[in-house]
Amino acid sequence: MGVKPDQSDTIYERTRFRRPHPVGSEHGVDAALLGFTFDGDAQPDPPRYLVKNLLPAEGVAILGGQSGAGKTFTGVDLGVSLGTGEPFFGRRVVERVGTLILAAEGAGTLAARIEAARSVRASGKRLPIAWMGAVPNLADPEEVKALQPKIRAVDARMREEFGVRLGLIEIDTMAAAFAMKDENDAAEAQQHLRHMRMLGEPIGALVMPIHHYGKTEDTGLRGSSAYRGGADAVLSIMADRNQVTGEVTTRSLNLAKSRWAEEGPIAAFALRFVQLGTDEDGDAYGACVVEPKMDEPPPSTRKAPQKDPLPIVALKGAFDETLLTHGRDVQVRGAGETVRAITVEEMRPEFRRRYATAETDGDKAAATIRQALKRALSACPKHGFKTAAWNGEEWLWRA
Template sequence: MRVRPDQPESTIYDRQHFRGPRPVDAEPSNDALLLGFSFDGDAPPEPPRYLVKHLLPAEGVAILGGQSGAGKTFTAVDLAACLGTGEPFFGRRVVERVGTLILAAEGAGTLAGRIEAARKTKAEGKPLPIAWMGAVPNLADVEEVKTLLPKIRAVDAQMRESFGVRLGLIVIDTLAAAFALKDENDAAEAQQALRHMRMLGEPLGALVLPVHHYGKTEDTGLRGSSAYRGGADAVLSVLADRKQVTGEVGARSLNLAKTRHGEEGPIAGFSLRFIQLGVDEDGEPFGACVIDAALDQPPPSLIRQPPKDSLPIVALRGAFDEVLVTHGREVKVRGDGETVRAVTVDEIRDEFRRRYATGEEEDEKVRARVRQALKRALDACPKHGFRTAAWNGEEWLWRA
């Protein structure tokens, strides 16, 4: 290797065996280079630490997500009550009794009633180690987070003194209300929000549980960036069948959508039960709801729902029932087969069109679309309890 006379010794590289440039006599020790690496056999595996066994980790960030009106905050309050009493949460063992702080960026006015209802049903009316805060600062601002930390430590100290438990859960309700994010879909902002949440929980070894909305449908999962799900240690989903027009909600269930340990999937269905807390000035009862978990029934998400009929089948079924009353007659299939009560396809065309193209003015495009829809419905008849056949110049339709 040629060396220039003016070349400093520190820049002389040993290129033997094509190992690339490396300062001569400047290589750190092997132990220093391997700092931070782990090798199989260095230490035995340790079991994961849980707040709720096989459900929620003892610390980190878990997300409680779900549709609007499904019961997310009721679920969070029920979790806080179970952690405060040590009673199982949805049948899962509470590993450690801890206190809960709820940062209620929205809905703070409803918490007193909801917590009192939970106290009546789970703690025999005794105070629970639950605190809440309504005036939540902008948690997207790191300085605001730092200002909040000593207040959280004070809540922890008060819970140890008053209840003999540490502060182990910090609920943020909701993520969108507590973090003034410019764009929920921005991955960098999502990752920053997750870092700030860990800042809140790590000094106390507490789990941080933000409540977050789902997208327009449950299939879209957590609203916004996929970084929320990717960065969380666990995701609990509160699902329900909700009719957007009427506001009716049913088939509520709690599901484990993500965990770093164990198996994901449905946990249990639940309903909301009203607990009366008093009467108002008009003598009418007021109160709040609590969670009633249906542990003895399969979760709604495991119950296979029958597929919904397509619009052409719905129109065909309605048209058949309507026309059968006025035009139905007893005929023999193909002239000499079994006797059935049937109508001709021509007899149901007008009624099918009325039901399929409701409110549309008839033109050639609509007529062509109706003809194609009727053809698809007739082709699918055998799968929906109907039979068709042609004889004597007519196409007949009857129920199997």
């Protein structure tokens, strides 16, 4: 279906968005001030969101994460939320809009993923979601220009069939859609961001490329830092992935960057398999859907248990080993409670064996080990041990 003849080239009504007016447009003002805005000449407008305090109404927002974390599933879930108007990870959908997915990879899986998601969240009814598998090279500005009228046509059909505008354009994935020469080149990254804005700005849509993280989640978005710097928002999918088995656990959605909203963890989530049918062998087929865990703290906010310092690690191991061979029941200070204990001298050889030092000089190594044991004994009360001296011996036992 083409664009209606009475529709203008720019379908999206932009007159309701006020922008600061440049000082110097009045007659007689020095032309050198054209383009400048002075404090008090423009009133600040509240930020406009698609999803309140999460995704802006237009611009570029990147959805990033490691392989297997659930980026595409989250992108589909976002499209369902925008199409139904239901909250996305507990955040209010400000405007119900349609979603277009430019699926440069994995297009063959989208039908099942979208059907599974809408069967769970939209009672199976059709939603304003469309996708395109044969994505042109978006690094080519001519290809981007050629794609613009097609995007307008999708916008027109969504308005006619669903009564909503096209508000989100997802690109899955950025690496597959852009023929990148050098992913780390800042100038190339800025060009790609400009092309994304070329896709969204004519209709006032938010463009959200899906991008991989580096080898570890600590490195953030793969490639040039210009991607993060030029984006209006960055959503981060975090997860613990076993690279040997492929098992992925503790998934969570986080707002890693925003020009307006408070950044930080949003919520944990899981992927649940939804059966859509059976194949010719009677085996189930289907797709996973996102299940936010709004009643659980995000994994990134959970305090990881502090690792014991090396002297304590050596002391715990040496204590357990020595207790097997030298442990006996004694009364604290000869008249107190009865505890299973050892002497520090009995444990010292095992501690020396367990505590590694980089010293090559024997005397220096011995001195380093003595100091390490001294620090460990001083810190014993914080790690579940007690010490006391009586009858000429220093004793050690578990509290």
